[in-house]
Amino acid sequence: MSLADRTFAAVLFDNDGTLVDSTGSVTRSWVTWAQEHDIDPRTLVGHHGMPAPAIIASVAPHLDPQQAFARIEQLEVDDVEDVVALPGVLDAIAAIGDAPAAVVTSATHELARVRLAAAGIGIAQVVTFDDVERGKPHPDPFLLAAQRLGVDPTDCLVCEDAPSGVAAARAAGCSVLAVTTTSTPDELGDADLVVSSLADVVFEVVDGRVRVHPRQP
Missing domain, CATH: 3.40.50.1000 (HAD superfamily/HAD-like)
Known part of the structure; x- marks a missing residue:
């Protein structure tokens, strides 16, 4: 049917x-975070729609997940211009x-x-x-x-x-x-x-x- x-x-x-x-905000925030930790931003591709902690675990399992999540969250909340x-x-x-x-x-x-x-x-x-x-x-x-x-x-x-x-x-x-x-x-x-x-x-x-x-x- x-x-x-x-x-x-x-x-x-x-x-x-x-x-x-929210593409601009998402991209800018995650790329900023990735660059802060020497992570290749290209590793972020393909994760759209997944919760942020799952993305962090996938691309940066060596980082403290709570700190990483808090940082990305703040970057995104502060960036809603477009x-x-x-x-x-x-x-x-x-x-x-x-x-x-x-x-x-x-x-x-x-x-x-x-x-x-x-x-x-x-x-x-x-x-x-x-x-x-x-x-x-x-x-x-x-x-x-x-x-x-x-x-x-x-x-x-x-x-x-x-x-x-x-x-x-x-x-x-x-x-x-x-x-x-x-x-x-x-x-x-x-x-x-x-x-x-x-x-x-x-x-x-x-x-x-x-x-x-x-x-x-």
Whole structure:
């Protein structure tokens, strides 16, 4: 069954790369941190969507993980100059209106807060790295978001841009709409629908449930 033939009780949005463009901030912050520790920044490629501690463990297992995480977190929180909403995002959120929705991000609560604020996005329910023991690609963040919204995970639509997020959503039993902001269509192949951005689809609420379908040319 295609997404256009279904309705959903709730929509769960990833943040970075799905709702907001934080590429500049992320790149500048991680490169700065890497250079501070003589780490080749090229080793950071391919980790998008993963929680920061997992990235640190992968590229710099010799460093104190808590100190490294705190430093990167501060760099990113302090750098939101060019963080903006991605195409179609504000229209999608406006169309969903009061229907259940949540942001589900691998960032910390403080980082998610400043980025959502910088982009002018107001979604009250936010599940962050701070709320779960296991982040993406584990299903825990999406399961917690569904629980907080009082809906079944299998009745949720997840909007994601990263393979780890798609894997997490699938493991939680959710349907997935993926955008190619940071990944190729092949990398997002497990999604139900892959589009270039949320501007390519239309969200609408029917009898309190959310429907999404491709935007007609």
